Amino acid sequence: MRLHEYQAKQVFSDAGIPTPASDLAGTVDEAVAAAEEIGYPVAVKAQVHVGGRGKAGGIKLADDESEAREAAEDILGMDLKGYTVDRVLVEEAVDFENELYVGVTMDRGEGKPVAMVSTRGGVNIEEVAEEDPDAIAREHIDPAFGMHPYQARKAVYDAGVDREIARDVASVLTTLYELWDDRDGSDAEINPLMVTADKEVIAADAVFNVDEDALFRQPELQEMEEEGEFAESELDRKADEYGFDYVRLSGNVGIIGNGAGLVMTTLDLVDHYGGEPANFLDVGGGAKADRIANALDMVFSDDNVDSVVFNIFGGITRGDEVARGINQALEQFDEIPKPVVVRLAGTNWEEGMEILNEDLVTVEKTLEDAVQRAVDYAEEVEA
Amino acid sequence: MSVLVDEDSRVIVQGITGGEGKFHTEQMIEYGTNVVAGAVPGKGGQEVAGVPVYDTVAEAAEEEDADTSVVFVPPAFAGDACFEALGVDELDLVVTITEGIPTQDVSRVYRRLQETDAYLVGPNCPGVITPGEAKLGILPGNIFEAGRVGLVSRSGTLTYQVVDSLTQRGIGQSTAIGIGGDPIIGTSFIEALALFEQDSKTDAVVMCGEIGGEDEEEAAEYIDEYMTTPVAGFIAGRTAPPGKRMGHAGAIVSGSGTGTAQSKIDALESAGVPVGDTPEEVVDNVEDLL
Numbered sequence: 066m067r068l069h070e071y072q073a074k075q076v077f078s079d080a081g082i083p084t085p086a087s088d089l090a091g092t093v094d095e096a097v098a099a100a101e102e103i104g105y106p107v108a109v110k111a112q113v114h115v116g117g118r119g120k121a122g123g124i125k126l127a128d129d130e131s132e133a134r135e136a137a138e139d140i141l142g143m144d145l146k147g148y149t150v151d152r153v154l155v156e157e158a159v160d161f162e163n164e165l166y167v168g169v170t171m172d173r174g175e176g177k178p179v180a181m182v183s184t185r186g187g188v189n190i191e192e193v194a195e196e197d198p199d200a201i202a203r204e205h206i207d208p209a210f211g212m213h214p215y216q217a218r219k220a221v222y223d224a225g226v227d228r229e230i231a232r233d234v235a236s237v238l239t240t241l242y243e244l245w246d247d248r249d250g251s252d253a254e255i256n257p258l259m260v261t262a263d264k265e266v267i268a269a270d271a272v273f274n275v276d277e278d279a280l281f282r283q284p285e286l287q288e289m290e291e292e293g294e295f296a297e298s299e300l301d302r303k304a305d306e307y308g309f310d311y312v313r314l315s316g317n318v319g320i321i322g323n324g325a326g327l328v329m330t331t332l333d334l335v336d337h338y339g340g341e342p343a344n345f346l347d348v349g350g351g352a353k354a355d356r357i358a359n360a361l362d363m364v365f366s367d368d369n370v371d372s373v374v375f376n377i378f379g380g381i382t383r384g385d386e387v388a389r390g391i392n393q394a395l396e397q398f399d400e401i402p403k404p405v406v407v408r409l410a411g412t413n414w415e416e417g418m419e420i421l422n423e424d425l426v427t428v429e430k431t432l433e434d435a436v437q438r439a440v441d442y443a444e445e446v447e448a
Numbered sequence: 449m450s451v452l453v454d455e456d457s458r459v460i461v462q463g464i465t466g467g468e469g470k471f472h473t474e475q476m477i478e479y480g481t482n483v484v485a486g487a488v489p490g491k492g493g494q495e496v497a498g499v500p501v502y503d504t505v506a507e508a509a510e511e512e513d514a515d516t517s518v519v520f521v522p523p524a525f526a527g528d529a530c531f532e533a534l535g536v537d538e539l540d541l542v543v544t545i546t547e548g549i550p551t552q553d554v555s556r557v558y559r560r561l562q563e564t565d566a567y568l569v570g571p572n573c574p575g576v577i578t579p580g581e582a583k584l585g586i587l588p589g590n591i592f593e594a595g596r597v598g599l600v601s602r603s604g605t606l607t608y609q610v611v612d613s614l615t616q617r618g619i620g621q622s623t624a625i626g627i628g629g630d631p632i633i634g635t636s637f638i639e640a641l642a643l644f645e646q647d648s649k650t651d652a653v654v655m656c657g658e659i660g661g662e663d664e665e666e667a668a669e670y671i672d673e674y675m676t677t678p679v680a681g682f683i684a685g686r687t688a689p690p691g692k693r694m695g696h697a698g699a700i701v702s703g704s705g706t707g708t709a710q711s712k713i714d715a716l717e718s719a720g721v722p723v724g725d726t727p728e729e730v731v732d733n734v735e736d737l738l
Contacts, residue, residue, distance in 0.1 A: 171551055173631040173661050173698065176558040191702070208555045249550055278697070279550035281524060310695040314687070325629055325695025326603020326658055329684035330727065333709075336687045337725055345688075347695040350547070350586075350604075378608045380574065380588045381468075411608055412588055432609065433728060 066275045069112045071154045072289045073271035080244050082237055082255070084268045087156035096137035097130060099155035105129055106158040109136040113148040117189075121145055126158055147298070159267050164257035165226065166190050166201070167238050169245040178206040180217065180242055182224040182234065186257035212242040233266045234258065248286060249279030300367060307359040309346055316341025318443045319364035319373040319403070321357075323348050323382045331376045331436065340440030343370045351381040357390025365402050371446035374439035375407040376432060384409045384417025395425040404442040408435035451598065451623035451643045451650070452541055452567065453516065455581040458484045460508045460517040460539075462529045464496045468545075469520035472586050473497045476518075479589040481582040484512040487532075505529075509538040518575070518584045519544040526571065527553030534564050543584045544570035544634075551697070554632045561634055568634025572697070574604030574626035587624065595620015597734060598644040598677075600637060601656035602629050602663075602696070606684060606727075610654060613731045619738070622650040629658070629696030637667035645677050652678045652737045654730060655721070659685030660698040660707045668715035678737040681716040681723040682730045683709045 068076065071089050078084045088099035089112070100107045111123035118124050123145050125136035133155070143150050164187030172179040183201040185193050193200050202223035204216045217235040226234050237258060245253040254272040261267065280287045294302065304311035310325065314332075318340045322328035325347050332342040344367065348360050364373050377387050387409060395401055405426045409417045421428065427442075429435035459476070463469040464486025474497045477483050485508035486496050492503035502508035505517060517539050521529040526546040533542040534557070549571050561568050569576055575585015580594035591608060593615045601607040604626050611621060625640050627633055637655060644650045653675075657664035664683065671679050685694055685701075686709040693700040701708050713723045722737075724730035 171555065171631065174663075176555055176632045178552075178555065207559065208552065209559050246552070249552055251551065276551050278523060278548040279552065282550075310693075312692045312694060314689065322605070324603060324605025325699055326601070326606030326656065326684045327609055329603075329658060329688065329694050329699065330606055330609065330682075332688070333684060333686045334726060342687055345692075345694050378605045378612070380586055380604060380608060410612060411591065433726060 066277050066280060066286070066290050067114050068273045068275065068286070068289055069114070069293045070110065070271055071112055072293060073273035074268065076244065076248070076273055077255070077268055077271050080240050082240050082268050083266060084271070085157040085159050087154050089152055090137065090155055091152050093134060093137040093141060096141070096153055096155050097133050100127060100133040101130065103155060103157050107133060108156045108158045109133065109140055110154045110156060111140050111143070111145055111150040112152040112154055113145050113150055115146045115148060118145065123150065159259050159269055160261060161259035162262055163260040165234060165260065166254070166256045167234065167241060167258055168252065168254040168256070169242050169250065170252045172205065175205055177208055178242070178245070180204045180206060180212060180220055180238055182220045182226065182238060184225055190256055206242065211246060212239060214239060217242070229264050230260055230266060237266060249276045249283055250274065251276045300363070303363055303366060307356070307363065309348065309360065309363065311363065312345040313367070314342050314344055316343045317369050317371040317447065318439050319343045319367065319370040320376070321346045321348060321360045321364060321373065322376040323350065323352060323378065327376060327378055331374065331432070334432065334436040335374070335440060338437050338440045340443055343367060352386065352390070354386050354390035354393055357387050358394035361391065361394040361405070370403055372403055372439045372442035373405045374435055375405065376435060377409050377411070379409070379411030379413060383412050384414040385420055388417035388420040391426060392420065392422045395422070401425055406435050406439045406442070408432055450578045450581065451647050452569070452625065453576050453578050453582050453584055453623070455480065455482070457516050457582050458482055458512065458514045459584060460485045460487055460505060460512070460514045461499070461520060462487045462505060462517055462533065463520035464488060464499065464501060465491050465494065466520060466522070470496055472520065473499065475589070476583055479583045481584065484514050505532045506536050509536045515539060516541040516584065517543070519546055521546055523548040523550070527557055530557040530568065531560060534560050534566055534568070540566050542566060542568045543573070543575050544568065545573060545575060545585050547572040551631055554630060558632050558634065567639070569625060570628040570633060572630045573628035574607060576623065576625050578623045579621050585626070587626070591615055592624065593620040596622055596649060596651040598622045598647065598650040598653040599624035599656070600640040600644070600653065601626055602658050602698070603656060603684065606656050609727050610656060610682065610730055613727050614734065617731055617735070619731065619734060622647060629698050631661065631698040637663050638670045641667060641670060641675060641679070645675050650677060652680065652734055654680050654682070654734060656682045656684070657712055658683060658696065658699050659688050659694065659709050660696070660700050662707060664712040665715040668719040668721065671721060672719035679721045680730055680733040680737055681721045682727065683712045683723060685709050
């Protein structure tokens with residue numbers, strides 16, 4: 066789960082990390098009023114979960130009222146990589162001399178947290194990591210002990226941060242780690258951390274991604290997630306409501322299966338047989354009939370889908386439940402909206418095949434045949 | 449000799465009184481697994497599926513002479529359950545089935561694991577099975593057949609798919625290990641491969657990987673350098689776009705292009721591992737290797 070910039074800044078600011086004065090706005094008038102209150106120059110920033118907002122026209126500077134109005138008019142309602150912008154953050158534009166990067170994440174290879182500092186802030190840090198890995202100082206943290214102050218200092222010195230501000234940057238990093246640790250962060254980043262002419266450090270952008278699996282013990286962040294849902298697409302909202310792992314893709318063959326590895330394999334097979342996957346949808350383990358029906362509803366809701374393939378290999382999931390769910394979802398239609406191919410294997414598959422209404426679906430015995438059939442159907446629709 | 453689990457394994461089920469714990473304990477016993485005890489705080493003195501329940505893992509291990517634990521504890525408490533099991537010297541294998549344990553909890557468990565001699569399999573895994581002898585976890589026993597091919601996989605249902613294809617072609621399995629789909633797991637591909645390499649009952653190994661992380665690339669280096677037992681590979685997620693998490697917490701291609709299916713396939717192929725495009729092709733490759 067990713068907090069919006071304005072939310073992450075609130076969390077950072079509450080913890081004592083300096084952030085610019087800012088206000089959230091949902092209309093042009095609100096944005097102008099916020100700019101007047103904060104004082105010019107301001108930055109008007111789209112609040113959507115996409116990277117590279119600046120380049121895509123989602124961040125604009127304004128020196129006066131008319132520019133603020135123009136910026137807000139341009140950004141509010143714009144489509145940014147598939148997301149409609151309906152809120153902007155109006156923020157004091159900070160005059161800076163330098164831009165740094167500080168971040169904390171989980172190093173999965175090492176199985177432990179890592180704190181990072183770089184003097185090459187303000188740019189895409191992944192690119193820096195690729196081109197010049199030594200430009201980022203890294204300090205691994207033993208999760209049993211947490212980050213010691215000396216480790217924050219070491220990372221800052223290793224990165225070559227100016228001595229005048231080293232203490233303040235180390236303090237920001239320590240706070241960021243503590244937040245990451247207390248609030249179950251997966252990634253916490255400040256990029257850029259701006260350094261002003263007066264040698265003050267200010268978090269000009271803020272990223273805080275939370276471990277979804279830990280939201281149960283982070284009620285405040287869970288509220289923020291709900292409040293931040295305004296920028297989601299209808300399909301994403303449905304996936305959240307139904308509790309599916311769902312990823313929208315660009316093709317036209319809808320895919321439903323159980324277990325991440327098997328669903329990914331089904332996607333790959335669709336591609337292998339010359340089709341294009343429309344989505345990844347994992348119903349998870351032990352899905353009952355209602356859940357299966359919801360999955361079909363999701364995939365049918367995507368206008369790009371021309372055919373659907375169901376690939377279920379039951380372990381915990383039972384074939385009879387799956388078959389009941391498919392029947393339940395399809396029997397409500399006078400005419401099935403898109404052809405559905407079903408492949409059932411594993412636990413109770415034979416019971417499932419007996420229950421399955423074969424007037425409504427195409428049944429295939431093997432994974433390969435099922436995928437091939439779904440790809441053929443999709444091609445017929447397109448032709 | 450077999451890998452991690454056999455007919456002599458004496459197994460504790462942590463969380464045996466829960467729905468999943470109870471159901472799968474019954475399934476494990478039916479399969480022939482020697483489940484000797486359950487451990488659930490506050491439920492000591494009860495009995496589930498004919499198995500005595502203790503309040504603590506230590507007590508269960510001592511009273512019933514156990515050497516293995518399987519964890520079916522809900523995510524919020526599963527990290528603690530792993531710590532408890534790893535703190536009991538008698539246990540040399542802990543299999544954690546639970547999905548959705550907070551990553552920071554797993555990171556601490558992983559840290560603790562380094563101080564012990566035990567193996568931790570998982571979390572978020574289907575378990576371990578030595579067909580015909582014993583199974584730990586939730587794998588559907590009926591699709592497996594005893595034989596000489598080892599399996600190691602990050603995905604449960606993909607394991608079932610490949611095992612089913614192997615069995616239908618008359619190729620049995622020595623041991624199958626589901627290592628789990630989380631970003632941080634206990635037993636890695638390399639550790640599992642090392643166990644198969646030492647196992648006299650395993651003539652070939654199938655390794656099923658997926659996008660995300662660099663574990664498969666590291667495994668490929670290990671295979672190149674140390675393995676004499678032939679390995680056939682499969683990588684799920686070729687069609688996954690960068691930045692999108694595909695179900696498993698670990699299955700995400702990072703923005704900087706590492707952890708892609710192609711980089712894993714390339715690494716395996718240059719280590720001499722044939723990588724199938726489809727599960728059926730993997731089985732073809734296994735036939736060639738045997």
